[in-house]
Amino acid sequence: AQTVTQSQPEMSVQEAETVTLSCTYDTSESDYYLFWYKQPPSRQMILVIRQEAYKQQNATENRFSVNFQKAAKSFSLKISDSQLGDAAMYFCAYRSVYGGATNKLIFGTGTLLAVQP
Amino acid sequence: DVKVTQSSRYLVKRTGEKVFLECVQDMDHENMFWYRQDPGLGLRLIYFSYDVKMKEKGDIPEGYSVSREKKERFSLILESASTNQTSMYLCASSRSGFGNQPQHFGDGTRLSIL
Numbered sequence: 001a002q003t004v005t006q007s008q009p010e011m012s013v014q015e016a017e018t019v020t021l022s023c024t025y026d027t028s029e030s031d032y033y034l035f036w037y038k039q040p041p042s043r044q045m046i047l048v049i050r051q052e053a054y055k056q057q058n059a060t061e062n063r064f065s066v067n068f069q070k071a072a073k074s075f076s077l078k079i080s081d082s083q084l085g086d087a088a089m090y091f092c093a094y095r096s097v098y099g100g101a102t103n104k105l106i107f108g109t110g111t112l113l114a115v116q117p
Numbered sequence: 118d119v120k121v122t123q124s125s126r127y128l129v130k131r132t133g134e135k136v137f138l139e140c141v142q143d144m145d146h147e148n149m150f151w152y153r154q155d156p157g158l159g160l161r162l163i164y165f166s167y168d169v170k171m172k173e174k175g176d177i178p179e180g181y182s183v184s185r186e187k188k189e190r191f192s193l194i195l196e197s198a199s200t201n202q203t204s205m206y207l208c209a210s211s212r213s214g215f216g217n218q219p220q221h222f223g224d225g226t227r228l229s230i231l
Contacts, residue, residue, distance in 0.1 A: 009157070033217040045207065045222040052217055091159060095217070103148050103211045103218055104175075109159040 002027045004094050006108035013082045014116050020067075021077045021111045023092030033095040034068070034075045035105070040088040048090070051075065087115045120144075123208050123223035131231055136195040138226050140208030147213035149191035150220065151175075151183060154205040166191055167213065198230045
C-alpha cells in the first residue's frame with residue numbers, strides 16, 4: 001500500500017522569503033500523480049499544483065514550484081516570495097493510476113505554514 | 118468554477134443520535150468522497166461513490182454509512198453518533214477518469230458529539 005509522509009508538522013517563513021515543504025512517499029508503482037493542496041484557516045481546500053510521475057520536468061504555478069525526485073520518492077513544494085495569504089495547512093497527496101477511474105487520493109498528515117510579516 | 122456545498126459548517130449533536138451530513142456538487146462529477154480530518158492524522162477516507170447508488174468503503178468506514186440517490190448529492194450518515202466521531206468532515210468530488218483530475222472540496226463540517 002502507498003503511504004505519504006510529511007515530516008514537518010509546522011513551518012514558518014518571513015514575508016517575501018522562500019520556503020520549502022517536504023513530502024516523501026512510498027510506492028512500488030512506476031506511474032502515478034502527485035498533488036499539493038492548500039487549506040487556509042476556516043476556508044476551502046484548494047489545489048496548488050500537480051505533477052505526473054512520467055514527466056521529468058518539475059511543475060510550476062506562478063510562485064509555487066515542486067522539486068520532484070522520482071528515484072528518491074520525494075515531492076517538495078517551494079513557495080517563493082511568500083505572502084501573508086500563503087499561511088495555511090498544506091497537504092501532499094498521491095494518486096495511483098492503477099486504482100481505476102475512481103480517483104482516490106492518499107494524503108499526508110499536513111504541514112502548517114505560518115507567514116511572519 | 119466547481120462548487121461543492123456542505124449543508125452545515127458547524128453541527129452539535131448528542132451521543133446516540135443519527136446524524137446526516139449532506140454534500141451537493143454542481144459539476145456533474147461522477148466521483149464523490151467523504152473524508153475525516155483530525156490533527157496529526159491528515160485526511161482519512163471514510164467512503165466514496167463512483168456513480169449513483171454505487172459506493173465503496175474507504176479506510177475508516179466503521180460507524181458510518183453513505184447514500185447517493187442522485188448524482189449531485191452524497192450523504193454521510195452516522196448511525197449512532199459517538200464522542201470519538203467528533204471531527205472535521207470534508208466532502209469532495211471529481212471527474213472520473215485515469216488522468217490527473219483534482220478533487221474539489223467543500224468548506225467542511227465541524228461536528229461535535231456531546
